[in-house]
Amino acid sequence: MTTMIKVCELTKSFGTIVAVDHVDIEVDKNEIFGLVGPDGAGKTTLLRMICGLIEPDRGKVVLFGEEILRNSNRSRLGYMPQRFSLYGDLTVMENINFFGSLYGLKKTTIRQRAEEILSITNMLEFEDRLAANLSGGMKQKLALTCALITGPEILILDEPTYGVDPESRKEFWKILYRLNKEGVTLMVSTPYMDEAELCHRVAIINQGRVVAVDTPVHLKQSLPHRLLEVRADSRDPRVFAGLSHMDSCSFYGDRYHIAVQDPDAAIREIKDFLEERRIRVYSIREVDPSMEDVFVALTATDNGVGL
Numbered sequence: 001m002t003t004m005i006k007v008c009e010l011t012k013s014f015g016t017i018v019a020v021d022h023v024d025i026e027v028d029k030n031e032i033f034g035l036v037g038p039d040g041a042g043k044t045t046l047l048r049m050i051c052g053l054i055e056p057d058r059g060k061v062v063l064f065g066e067e068i069l070r071n072s073n074r075s076r077l078g079y080m081p082q083r084f085s086l087y088g089d090l091t092v093m094e095n096i097n098f099f100g101s102l103y104g105l106k107k108t109t110i111r112q113r114a115e116e117i118l119s120i121t122n123m124l125e126f127e128d129r130l131a132a133n134l135s136g137g138m139k140q141k142l143a144l145t146c147a148l149i150t151g152p153e154i155l156i157l158d159e160p161t162y163g164v165d166p167e168s169r170k171e172f173w174k175i176l177y178r179l180n181k182e183g184v185t186l187m188v189s190t191p192y193m194d195e196a197e198l199c200h201r202v203a204i205i206n207q208g209r210v211v212a213v214d215t216p217v218h219l220k221q222s223l224p225h226r227l228l229e230v231r232a233d234s235r236d237p238r239v240f241a242g243l244s245h246m247d248s249c250s251f252y253g254d255r256y257h258i259a260v261q262d263p264d265a266a267i268r269e270i271k272d273f274l275e276e277r278r279i280r281v282y283s284i285r286e287v288d289p290s291m292e293d294v295f296v297a298l299t300a301t302d303n304g305v306g307l
């Protein structure tokens with residue numbers, strides 16, 4: 001197995017903030033590798049160091065088995081930044097031409113490559129539309145097209161579907177899968193746990209440190225507790241504070257997930273607890289953990305809900 005991205009001891013501080021703290025990650029050829037973590041966890045800083053856009057304080061990045069050097073290998077790596085700036089007063093095709101020309105690509109190469117990607121992303125018919133007039137999902141697809149214009153073997157995407165509607169997010173991931181099938185190695189950060197499920201492996205990063213790396217299935221299996229889903233007539237995230245059979249509790253708007261060691265004892269306690277407070281219970285059942293539960297368990301802070 002070829003290691004496409006190898007990150008060793010990578011560290012970066014901004015003043016007193018350690019944004020990335022001794023991170024080790026290896027991404028294999030043809031992997032879809034996910035990066036999830038709370039706001040400010042260091043995802044963007046890590047991805048930018050991998051792309052060679054910022055200098056680490058210590059540690060190193062090795063791409064394609066060779067150490068990354070400024071400007072070398074650049075066209076073999078595509079990067080879709082978190083805040084991608086498209087030129088709103090240029091059309092889709094003009095934006096693509098602009099990015100292609102930055103890499104010194106020939107007009108005919110750009111045209112051929114653009115047609116290929118625009119057809120994969122269902123954007124061909126919009127090539128003359130001004131970027132400013134594209135929908136959110138279409139703007140992200142144009143950004144992706146620009147990141148792919150050099151035909152990179154590694155594609156780094158920083159929250160590429162942030163704020164995009166669920167249907168467009170699904171479509172975007174279909175495109176990522178297709179690219180992956182065609183041999184592109186992907187490293188993608190996402191705030192969405194349903195997208196984390198779609199990655200082959202996921203690194204969970206918190207306060208600059210990688211706290212877990214594994215497949216979604218293994219991450220879920222490794223949770224050290226069982227989970228109860230409770231639906232009740234309450235919208236108070238802290239309603240269960242004081243429950244004794246509880247490791248932690250998270251509130252998802254219409255339901256609570258309560259981490260417990262002994263589900264039977266906890267169910268009894270929860271029923272009594274809610275009855276005493278005259279809160280109606282709709283359902284209590286044990287559920288399989290989701291990536292959301294893994295995320296909460298591994299990134300919980302002292303002020304986390306119900307902890």
Ligand SMILES: Nc1ncnc2c1ncn2[C@@H]1O[C@H](COP(=O)(O)OP(=O)(O)OP(=O)(O)O)[C@@H](O)[C@H]1O
Nearest residue numbers: 014017019037038039040041042043044045046082
């Ligand atoms: N150029 C900079 N100067 C100073 N501090 C910075 C700089 N870039 C990032 N930071 C800080 O480093 C930490 C990590 O930021 P980073 O943008 O990498 O996090 P992130 O995981 O991408 O967050 P988000 O999910 O909000 O995009 C944060 O505390 C941030 O404020």
Ligand SMILES: [Mg+2]
Nearest residue numbers: 043044045082
């Ligand atoms: Mg970021």
